[in-house]
Amino acid sequence: GEDVEQSLFLSVREGDSSVINCTYTDSSSTYLYWYKQEPGAGLQLLTYIFSNMDMKQDQRLTVLLNKKDKHLSLRIADTQTGDSAIYFCAERAIPGGSQGNLIFGKGTKLSVKP
Amino acid sequence: DAGITQSPRHKVTETGTPVTLRCHQTENHRYMYWYRQDPGHGLRLIHYSYGVKDTDKGEVSDGYSVSRSKTEDFLLTLESATSSQTSVYFCAISHGTLNTEAFFGQGTRLTVV
Numbered sequence: 534g535e536d537v538e539q540s541l542f543l544s545v546r547e548g549d550s551s552v553i554n555c556t557y558t559d560s561s562s563t564y565l566y567w568y569k570q571e572p573g574a575g576l577q578l579l580t581y582i583f584s585n586m587d588m589k590q591d592q593r594l595t596v597l598l599n600k601k602d603k604h605l606s607l608r609i610a611d612t613q614t615g616d617s618a619i620y621f622c623a624e625r626a627i628p629g630g631s632q633g634n635l636i637f638g639k640g641t642k643l644s645v646k647p
Numbered sequence: 648d649a650g651i652t653q654s655p656r657h658k659v660t661e662t663g664t665p666v667t668l669r670c671h672q673t674e675n676h677r678y679m680y681w682y683r684q685d686p687g688h689g690l691r692l693i694h695y696s697y698g699v700k701d702t703d704k705g706e707v708s709d710g711y712s713v714s715r716s717k718t719e720d721f722l723l724t725l726e727s728a729t730s731s732q733t734s735v736y737f738c739a740i741s742h743g744t745l746n747t748e749a750f751f752g753q754g755t756r757l758t759v760v
Contacts, residue, residue, distance in 0.1 A: 537689075568751075575737060575751035576690075621689065634680065634705065635739075635749055639689035 539622050539638035546646050551609040553641045555622030558603065565598065566635065567607045568621040576621065579607070609643075617645045650674050653738050653752040660759055666725040668755050670738030672718075678741040679721040680705075680749070681713065683734040690737065696721055728759045 536558045545551045557565070563584050568576040582589045582596045582605070589596045595608040609616055622638040650673030660666050670679060678697055682690040682705075692705030694713040702713050710732060712724045725732055738752040 573754075575753045576739075577751070578748050581748070634692050634695060635690075637682075637690040639687060 537622055537624055537636050537638035539620075539641045541639060542642050542644070544644045544646065545612050547612060547614055549612055551607075551612045551616065551643055551645075553607045553609075553620050553622075553643065555605040555607075555638055556603055557605065557622070557624045557636075559624060559636075560600075560603065564625045565596075565605050566621075566623040566625070567594075567596065568623060568637075570619045570621065570640070572618075579620075612643075612645050614645045614647060617643055619643070651738060651740055651750055651752040653736075653755050655755060656753065657756045658758070660728050660757070662729060662759055663727050666728050666757065666759075668723045668736055668738075668757070670721045670723070670740075670752060672721075672740045674740060674742075674750070675718060676740040676742050676750075677718075678743065678749075679715065680739040680741070681711075681721065681723045682737045682739065683707065683732075684737060684754070685734050693723065693736075725757075728757075730759050733757060733759045 538556045564581055566581045567579045569579045570576050580591050580594050582598050593610045597606045619640040619642050621640045623635040625635055652671045654669045680695040681693040684690050691707045693707055693711050694705050696702045696715040714722045736755045739749045741749040
């Protein structure tokens with residue numbers, strides 16, 4: 534079945550770049566997502582990438598996709614203390630199917646130190 | 648913010664009692680999902696709905712049932728709550744399977760004692 538793997542923790546200093554990595558197993562995935570969860574809150578979509586793209590940039594966020602290796606990364610430039618949160622990688626593996634379910638990784642907790 | 652409301656936001660219940668969580672949306676989205684979030688497991692799908700009265704099981708459906716009698720409401724019921732169902736429950740909605748975004752509610756923290 535589908536599986537999404539992420540490292541559980543990442544600690545960076547304010548102003549540095551953060552890179553959160555994710556691997557997935559389903560080669561039929563069409564959309565891959567990054568969600569952010571702040572303490573006590575729901576999940577907020579940060580960005581997504583379609584599987585025919587290699588890179589997507591959105592302000593401080595850069596998503597890189599290596600489809601051959603099934604590897605997805607999220608780079609946050611100039612990381613701020615407000616970026617401290619849990620980041621979830623997710624894939625949507627069944628385009629057009631009745632499920633449309635998102636398969637989530639376990640989440641990476643990003644801690645930003647001043 | 649997408650119009651999703653989960654209720655209650657917090658609940659403590661005793662083992663063996665029935666519990667119903669409600670997800671209400673004002674977006675008229677076709678797809679609705681219930682996930683649970685547990686440490687070390689991320690989010691796992693419990694049940695989902697692809698239309699009124701159309702529901703199906705997810706990865707961790709045992710001990711849960713759902714109902715969707717109208718587009719805007721998706722109910723999750725624990726028929727007889729167990730301590731293993733202590734978790735944070737999230738509802739999500741999506742316009743379609745090809746849509747790029749699923750919107751999440753704020754979550755319901757359920758504690759079964």
